[in-house]
Amino acid sequence: MTFDWAVIVSNWKFLILQGLMGIGAFGGGTLRLAIPAIVLGFMLGVVIGLCRLAQRPWIRYPAVLYVEFFRGVPLVMVIFWFWFLIPQMTGQRLPEYTVALTAFVVFEAAYLAEIVRAGIQSVPRSQIDAAASSGLSYLQMMRHVILPQAIRNMIPSLVTQFIVLFKDTSLASIIGMMDLTKAAQIVSQREIRPFELYLFIAVVYWICTYSMSRFSRRLELRLGSPMGNPA
C-alpha cells in the first residue's frame, strides 16, 4: 500500500493545536483535560487516602467502599454514568469537558488514594511518634512531617498513575469531547487515512508520556528517594 503522509502535513495544526492543546473553536484538548484532572484527582486522592486510614469506622468505611467500587468498574462505564445522569440530577447543562473532568477526577482519585495510603504507611512509625511527642496536632503532623516524606516515597507510583490518567483522557473522545483522539477520528473520516493518522497520534502520545516518565526519574533523583526501588 502507499503511505500518504500529506494528510498529516495538512492537518497537523488541527490535531496538535485543537486536539492536544484545546486551542480553537471546539474547546476540549487533551492537555487542558489531563492537567486539571491530575491536580484535582491528586487532591481528592489525598483526602480519600487519609479517610481510608482514619480510626473512625464511619469515615473509613465510605472511603473503602469508594475505592473498591471505582476500582471494580471500567472507566468507560463511569464516564457514561456521569454523562447521562449528572445532568438529570442537577438539571444543569454541562459541557463534555466538565463531565469528562468530573468522571476522571472521581475515578482516578480511587487509584491515587491507594497510592497515597501506601505512601503514608511506608513512613516509619517512629516519625509519627516523634512528631506527636513534639506536641504537633494531627493536621500539623500530617502537613509538616508525614505527607512530605510520604510524597517522596510515592513519586514513582504517582507518576505512573498520572501517565495512566493522561492516556485515559483519550476516552473523553467517546462522549464527543474534542481531544487528540477525536480530532484524529474526524480527520480520518474525511480523508480515510487511518494508518498514518493513528500512528501519528500514537507518536504524539508517546512523546508526552515518555517526557513525563523522564521528568519523574529526574525528580526522583533530585529528591533522593530513600526506598531506592525502581518504578
Next chain:
Amino acid sequence: MIPVLFLGLSYDFRWSVLWTDGHGGWILEGVLTTLKLSALGWVIACLLGIVFGAMRTAPVRIIRWAGAAYVEFFRNVPLLVWLFFWYFGAPQILPQSAQEWFNRHGAEFWSAVLGLSVYHGARMAEVIRAGIQSIPRTQFEAAVSTGLSVVEAYRYVILPLALRLIIPPATNESLNLLKNSSLALTIGVAELTFMTRQIETYTAKAFEAFTAGTLIYLILCLGIAAVMGQVERSFQIPGLIARVGRAEH
C-alpha cells in the same frame, strides 16, 4: 412503572427492561463476549509478558534493548488509539485478499483481542520483570553453576519463583484487562458496555441499564480478585522473600 421522586426529579423506574424483549439475552451475550475477549487477550498477554519480561532481564544487551523497546512503545500509548490503529490502520498494509479474509472472519473481535493483548502484554512484561528482578541474583548463579543453560535456568528456577511473587500485581493487571475490554465497543464489538448502551437507546432507561452493567463488572472483578487471592495462598512458598506488591484489584 410508578414515577418516583429521584433526587427531586421524577423518573419512571422500570427494571423489567433488563429482561423483557430479549434484553436479558443481550446482556448475557454481552457478558459472554466480554469474557471471551478478556480470556483470549489475557492468555496472549501473559505469553507476551513472560517473553518480553524475561528479555528485559537477559544478560545480552541487544535482547534487553529489544524488550525495553516493545514495552516502552506499546505501554505509553492509550489503548483506545491502539484499537483504532489495529482495526482501521494496520490491516491496510496487508494484501487485499488477506484484508478481505480478515473482514469476513470477525475483524472487530480479533482486532480487539490483538489490541488488548499487545498493550497488556507490555504491562505484564513490566510486572514480570519486576518479579524476576526481585529474585536474588544468587539463585540464577546457583542454577547456572549446576550446569543449566541460561534458558533452562529461567525456565526451571527463575520463572516459577517469579510467577508466584507477582500474583498480586498480575491480578491487578488482569482485572485492568477485563475492564479495558469495554473499549472494544468503539470498534463495533458487542460486549457488555455496548449492550448496556443498546438497552439504553432502545428504552431510554439509562439508570437501570447502567446499574446492571456496573454490577456485573463489580461482581466479575471482585470475584476474580477473590479467586486469585486463594490461588496465591495455595501456591505460596513459605519463607520466600517479601512479595513484590500488595494484592489490589
Next chain:
Amino acid sequence: MVHRRRIRGVVLLWVALGLSVWGVGHAAAETTLEKIGRTGVFTVGTRTGSPPFGFINKQNEWVGFSIDLAKLVHANIEKKLGKSIKFELKESKPDTRIPLLSSGAVDLIAGTMTDTRSRRDSVDFSLTFFATGAQFLVKKGSPIRGIKDIAGKRIGAQQGSTNERIIREKHPQAQLVVFPDQPAGFTALAQGKVDAYTNDGIQLAGLQAKAPKPDEWEIVGEFYSYEPYGMAMRKNDSEFRAIVNNTLMEAIEGREYFRLYEKWFGPKGEVPYPLSEIVLAFLLMQVVPK
C-alpha cells in the same frame, strides 16, 4: 479535640453536598425560554460527522444545513426575549440525543433526527424540515442493490439510529455491525470491513460527496423506511415549540429555507440533491396561514 472537629467538618461537607445536589435538581421545572433567558445561552445539539447537516469542513469549521436553520431560530429567540443570547453548539449523536435534551444539556436538537411516534413519547418535534429515507452506501459495482440483498452480508450502522433498529428487528439474517458513530462506520465501509453502510439517503449522499473519491461509491436501494427530519425539543413546551415552528414556516414562506437549500443541496452545493416535487409540496403545505 482535633478529631471531633475534623469529623464534624467532614459530616457537614457530605450533608452540604447532598443538599446542594438535591436542591439544584429542583431547578428543572422552568420552560425552555425561561432557561435560555436566565442562562443567556441557547444550546443546540447537532452532528459532527453528517455532511451537510452538521459536520466539520476542510477548514475545520462546524457548519451545516441544520445548523443554519438553528441559527434562524436563534435570531427569533433573541427577538422574542429582547436581548442578545449566545449561540452554542454541542455534539449529539443518535445514542445521546434524547438524554441530552431531557437533561437540559441542550435546548434543541437540530441535526438528522427522524421524527417517529415512539420518540414522541420522550420529546416533541418541530415541523418536518427535510424528508428522506433509509438506503445503503456501497462500493461501486457491489452486488448489494437493495434491502433484499442484505441477507448474510455485513451491514454497518450507527448505535441508536432508526436504521439499526429496523435491520435488527426486520432483517435478522443480515450481519449487523454497530458502531458508536459515523466516522467509525464510514471508515469501516471504506476499508471493506462491512459490505454496506446504512443510513438515511441524504446522509449517505453527504458522506459520498465528502469522500476522497466520490466516484467509488454509490447509494443503492429504494427507501426502506421513511425518515422525516424534525428538530426535537423538550416535551410540553408550547411557547418554545411555537417559536421553532414559526421560524421554519417563515423561512419556507420567505424563501430563506430555499436559499439555504440551494447553498447546501443545490447543483453547486456541498451535496447536490434536488428537491422532489412531492417533498416541495409537503414543505409548502406545512406553512399554515397567519
